[in-house]
Structures are given as structure tokens and as C-alpha cells.
Amino acid sequence: MNETEIPVFAIIGHPNEGKSSVVSTLTGDDRISISPTPGETIRNERISWKAHGKIMIQFVDTPGFQNPKRILKWFEENSDDHEGLVSRFLKEFSYVPGFEHDCELLKPLGEGAGVIFVADGSRPIGKTDLAEMEILRLVGNPRMGVINSKSERPDHLENWKREFRKHFNATFLFDACKANFRNRIELLESLKSIEQNWNPALEKAISQIISDRDGKRRRSADLIFETLEKSLVYKKSRLLADESKTEFVKEELETAFREGLRSIEERAWDRILREFSHTRLQVKVSHDPILAEDLFSEQTWQVLGLTGKQLTLSAAALGAGAGVGLDVLFGGISFGVFTASGAITGAVAALLKGRSLAKLKLKRIPLGGYEISIGPNQNPQFPFVLLDRAFLLYQLIANRAHARQDKEPDLTDEAIKMGPCSQWSKERRSICVGVINAIKSGKRKKLDSLRPEFSQVLLDTLIVMEESST
Numbered sequence: 363m364n365e366t367e368i369p370v371f372a373i374i375g376h377p378n379e380g381k382s383s384v385v386s387t388l389t390g391d392d393r394i395s396i397s398p399t400p401g402e403t404i405r406n407e408r409i410s411w412k413a414h415g416k417i418m419i420q421f422v423d424t425p426g427f428q429n430p431k432r433i434l435k436w437f438e439e440n441s442d443d444h445e446g447l448v449s450r451f452l453k454e455f456s457y458v459p460g461f462e463h464d465c466e467l468l469k470p471l472g473e474g475a476g477v478i479f480v481a482d483g484s485r486p487i488g489k490t491d492l493a494e495m496e497i498l499r500l501v502g503n504p505r506m507g508v509i510n511s512k513s514e515r516p517d518h519l520e521n522w523k524r525e526f527r528k529h530f531n532a533t534f535l536f537d538a539c540k541a542n543f544r545n546r547i548e549l550l551e552s553l554k555s556i557e558q559n560w561n562p563a564l565e566k567a568i569s570q571i572i573s574d575r576d577g578k579r580r581r582s583a584d585l586i587f588e589t590l591e592k593s594l595v596y597k598k599s600r601l602l603a604d605e606s607k608t609e610f611v612k613e614e615l616e617t618a619f620r621e622g623l624r625s626i627e628e629r630a631w632d633r634i635l636r637e638f639s640h641t642r643l644q645v646k647v648s649h650d651p652i653l654a655e656d657l658f659s660e661q662t663w664q665v666l667g668l669t670g671k672q673l674t675l676s677a678a679a680l681g682a683g684a685g686v687g688l689d690v691l692f693g694g695i696s697f698g699v700f701t702a703s704g705a706i707t708g709a710v711a712a713l714l715k716g717r718s719l720a721k722l723k724l725k726r727i728p729l730g731g732y733e734i735s736i737g738p739n740q741n742p743q744f745p746f747v748l749l750d751r752a753f754l755l756y757q758l759i760a761n762r763a764h765a766r767q768d769k770e771p772d773l774t775d776e777a778i779k780m781g782p783c784s785q786w787s788k789e790r791r792s793i794c795v796g797v798i799n800a801i802k803s804g805k806r807k808k809l810d811s812l813r814p815e816f817s818q819v820l821l822d823t824l825i826v827m828e829e830s831s832t
């Protein structure tokens with residue numbers, strides 16, 4: 363590889379040590395085949411990271427060595443003449459049965475690829491490990507050792523580090539199942555140290571990966587904005603032949619109204635998942651304490667959204683008081699981290715349910731019959747709960763390692779004590795209140811004028827979410 367070429371790295375190591383997992387997390391793509399059964403990869407698989415259709419960096423996921431000790435012997439016997447060592451080996455062994463994997467994995471090295479050697483640092487080092495590392499040293503390509511510990515046991519870590527120092531130009535601890543975006547970038551950055559000539563190409567790849575990330579964040583913020591807009595004006599209506607059917611359809615309509623709001627949210631979440639190339643993850647069926655809860659569940663409303671004090675301050679601006687005295691709604695009750703839900707009664711409990719302020723309306727229509735409609739949701743807390751849930755989901759997704767095999771998203775904080783919106787400054791809250799009002803009252807011009815400011819609030823919050831989960 364020279365300065366102008368695309369950086370190519372062969373991922374080498376024993377079967378089942380997490381090679382494919384490292385590639386998956388590094389490239390941010392969960393479609394790479396990760397298998398609990400050793401030896402599933404029998405051919406090299408090239409995984410490219412592209413920007414604008416152009417390959418910026420490429421990883422070659424290889425099968426493990428089959429005959430490391432035999433190969434080492436051959437390399438030691440032949441390394442006095444270093445010229446074309448790998449190609450001479452390939453010529454000699456290409457058609458020898460039982461050496462298919464060895465030849466396959468050495469091929470990219472013959473073409474000058476860098477090496478990322480992956481080992482599970484939680485197991486002891488064996489003789490074959492030493493043979494493999496020694497082969498790579500004799501081949502002489504720039505190489506980095508990555509310790510991907512599959513369990514937390516630290517017993518063998520120091521031994522691995524010591525051996526890695528002898529055989530590799532750099533060592534990196536990387537947990538393929540836990541690494542977040544920053545860890546990914548750090549690993550790529552440290553690849554620069556193994557061969558100076560690759561710096562410009564690697565720099566370019568890294569800066570593209572970062573700007574791609576910025577794009578994902580921006581599009582997520584836009585999606586969240588759009589979801590807020592849709593949800594705040596969402597209504598559900600039905601035509602009725604006569605007034606007497608009102609009671610009959612009321613409940614059905616209410617259910618449909620809530621379902622509609624849920625599905626607006628669900629679609630946005632799916633799009634954020636796709637944005638981050640998490641194709642196997644399903645948030646819907648998660649067991650996360652908060653996100654698995656429904657948009658209208660009691661628990662959600664106890665934890666997310668603004669605090670009682672913040673809500674009281676904003677409620678007048680949000681028009682929440684119409685018809686109900688605010689002092690009645692909020693009097694004496696702390697909405698911070700909520701008291702036991704049993705303590706919240708009457709009007710306040712109704713407010714918290716999230717649907718109470720979506721009024722049911724019955725309207726006679728000119729051609730005969732009636733239209734019964736529900737919505738939009740006027741609950742002052744509703745937009746904040748909605749936003750909080752989106753922020754938390756983003757936090758899960760944006761930092762989730764693509765190698766993780768379980769389908770459950772999880773929250774890094776064991777329990778969420780507060781929603782992210784409640785952490786906003788007064789200024790930010792009031793920008794948001796302005797946006798909510800502009801959406802609800804259909805004032806497009808006002809909304810457009812607030813759009814840039816609010817988008818920035820959303821973006822900043824997403825950045826905080828990314829950083830606070832590490």
C-alpha cells in the first residue's frame with residue numbers, strides 16, 4: 363500500500379476470537395457474519411467503508427490459520443531471502459490440500475495489506491498463537507495487535523500485551539461488543555502509527571467516517587423534529603350516521619388515536635435504526651425499562667418530560683391552563699422525580715395520562731351525519747415525553763456496537779432518573795415551547811423562523827446523549 367492507495371487491513375487470528383466482530387463494529391455495520399461456531403469463515407471477505415461511492419478503507423475478514431506451525435517452519439527456512447516471501451509461499455502451497463485457509467489469509471499480505479491481529483485476551487496464550495504472531499513478524503507488513511477480550515477475566519491480559527509488544531507495531535484493547543463510536547475512531551487513529559506512509563489516506567478515511575456520523579446525527583435531529591410536528595397535530599376522526607352511536611365509537615376512537623401516535627413514533631425510531639445500520643435490532647420488543655414502555659404508560663410519564671416546576675413555568679405559554687386552574691393541577695405536588703404514582707390523583711393524574719387533554723369533539727356535517735374526532739393531544743407534558751423518548755433511543759442506537767448479537771437494546775444507565783429535556787436551560791426550553799406553540803397553532807412562518815434554533819437544540823442534545831453514555 364502506498365500513500366495514494368486505499369488503506370487495506372487484513373484481520374487475522376484464530377477462529378472464533380472475534381475477527382468478524384471487530385470488523386462489524388469498526389465499520390458500523392451489523393450485516394457482517396458473526397458466528398458462534400468456529401471456522402465458519404472459509405474465504406476472505408472484503409468489507410469496504412465507502413464515502414460518496416468511493417472506497418475509503420477496506421478490511422479483509424480472513425479465515426483463521428490452519429497450519430501455523432508448519433508455515434512458521436517454512437517461513438523460518440526461507441526468510442533469508444525476504445523478497446516475495448509470501449508469493450513464494452503461495453506458489454508452493456496453493457494446491458496443497460489442507461492449506462486453503464492459510465493461502466487465502468496470506469494473499470492480501472502479499473499485496474501489501476496491513477495486519478490487524480485479533481486475540482481473545484481472556485484466555486491463555488498458546489504455542490499456535492506464538493507461531494501465528496511470529497509468521498506475521500516474518501512477513502513484515504505493518505501490523506497491530508488487537509486484544510478483544512471475550513470475558514472480563516484479566517488473568518492473561520498482561521501476557522498478551524507483552525507478546526504483542528514483541529510482535530506488533532502497536533497494541534490496542536478493543537471490546538468489539540461494547541466499543542462506541544469514539545473507541546472506533548481511536549482504533550483507526552492508532553493504525554496511523556503502524557505505518558507513516560498511510561497517514562494521509564487514513565486521515566481522509568477517518569474524517570469521512572466522522573462527517574458521515576455528523577450526517578446521521580443531523581438526519582436524526584430532523585426526524586425527531588418531524589415526529590414532533592406530526593404528533594402535535596395528529597387527530598383521528600370517524601363519520602357517524604347518527605349521534606346515538608357516539609358512545610359506541612368513543613373508546614375505539616380513543617384507542618385508534620393512541621395507536622396512531624405510537625406508530626408515528628415507531629416509524630421514526632425505525633428510521634433512526636436504519637440510519638445507523640442496525641438491521642437486526644428491534645426496539646419495539648426490547649425489555650428496556652423505559653423504551654419498552656409505551657408512550658402512554660404511567661412509568662414513562664413518571665420519569666420523562668419536564669419537572670413539575672419547569673412544566674408549571676411553561677404551562678401558561680403552552681396554553682395548558684385553559685379551563686383548569688394551574689394551581690389546581692400542580693398545587694403542592696412535586697413533579698421532579700415523581701412520588702409514588704398512587705399519590706398523584708384527580709386532575710393531575712389525568713393530565714399525566716397523556717390523553718386527557720385530547721378532547722373528543724362531535725361535529726354535524728353539512729351533507730348529513732356527524733364527525734367525531736379526537737385530538738390533537740394538548741397535554742403540555744406530551745411533547746417533552748415524546749422528545750425524551752427519542753433522545754434516549756438515540757443514545758442507545760448511536761453508541762451500540764454493531765457486533766453485539768443480542769437483539770435487546772439496553773440503557774447504559776441502570777435507571778433513568780430524569781428525562782433529557784429537563785436538563786435543558788430555560789432558554790432552550792423556551793425555544794422548544796415556541797416551536798410547540800407554532801406547530802399547534804399552524805403558524806408556519808413562526809415555525810420556520812424558530813427552526814434553525816430548535817434544530818441546534820436538538821443536535822446539541824443528541825451530542826450530549828452520545829457523550830453521556832460512555
Ligand SMILES: Nc1nc2c(ncn2[C@@H]2O[C@H](COP(=O)(O)OP(=O)(O)O)[C@@H](O)[C@H]2O)c(=O)[nH]1
Binds near residue numbers: 402
Ligand atoms: N462476550 C463477547 N463475545 C464476543 C466478543 N467478540 C466476539 N464474541 C463472540 O465470539 C463469537 C465469535 O465471534 P466472530 O466475530 O464470529 O469470530 P471470528 O471467527 O474470529 O470471526 C461470536 O459468538 C461473538 O458474538 C466480545 O468482545 N465479547
Ligand SMILES: [Mg+2]
Binds near residue numbers: 381423
Ligand atoms: Mg469470522
